[in-house]
């Protein structure tokens with residue numbers, strides 16, 4: 651690990667970063683883990699690379715660096731993730747919120763400020779809320795909405811509820827397998843980032859630390875999207891919008907499912923990487 655001619659004092663910040671690098675960690679991830687275990691700002695870390703870690707700090711940092719090298723999301727190790735400007739607590743019970751999902755939030759906020767602007771208290775729902783990321787981001791940016799959020803996992807709902815409480819945002823949570831437990835009133839806007847990865851997609855192996863039921867609906871990656879679209883109309887007001895996140899190669903399929911069910915103005919939005927990421931449409935009623 652030690653390059654010839656360079657000596658590392660045992661137990662220093664510099665040595666800890668070198669060990670993490672040898673494990674294959676990004677420098678930023680290693681710094682974030684150190685910041686977390688030393689309870690110091692990153693600026694302090696950068697100026698104190700010969701500061702000494704206590705044996706406990708060293709042990710905890712090394713254990714987390716090893717987990718990170720094994721593919722555990724940095725958010726689980728830090729216990730938090732920033733999403734759309736909000737700091738969310740995340741645990742392995744919920745999907746690690748992705749920046750891609752901010753595309754869905756932005757579209758929802760545009761509708762609330764545009765086509766749905768005349769509604770004083772639009773009824774909005776997040777299906778499969780996980781950490782609460784979508785519901786909380788929308789409620790935070792558009793406080794007038796009446797926000798509800800569903801999830802089939804009680805453990806995920808507990809995480810989402812904790813986030814709502816910490817952030818002081820009012821969201822009505824309920825345990826529900828997609829639409830099954832939803833009660834009136836009908837919605838003006840329904841949002842979801844459902845599981846959409848095909849069950850046999852090799853990409854799932856890299857995501858093995860996240861809850862499988864949040865990533866894949868089973869063999870057919872479109873199954874949850876189809877269920878949500880099929881069940882939507884009985885819960886939507888005329889003129890309501892349904893927006894769904896999907897895989898980069900599922901745009902055409904998602905548009906077709908929406909159009910077949912009778913949605914109008916069906917469109918797709920791309921994420922920051924330029925991939926088709928969200929599709930949605932208006933329910934004519």
Ligand code: GLN
Pocket residue numbers: 748750843844845846847857864865866
């Ligand atoms: N976007 C995630 C990924 O591909 C999957 C999220 C999901 O299935 N809803 O890593």
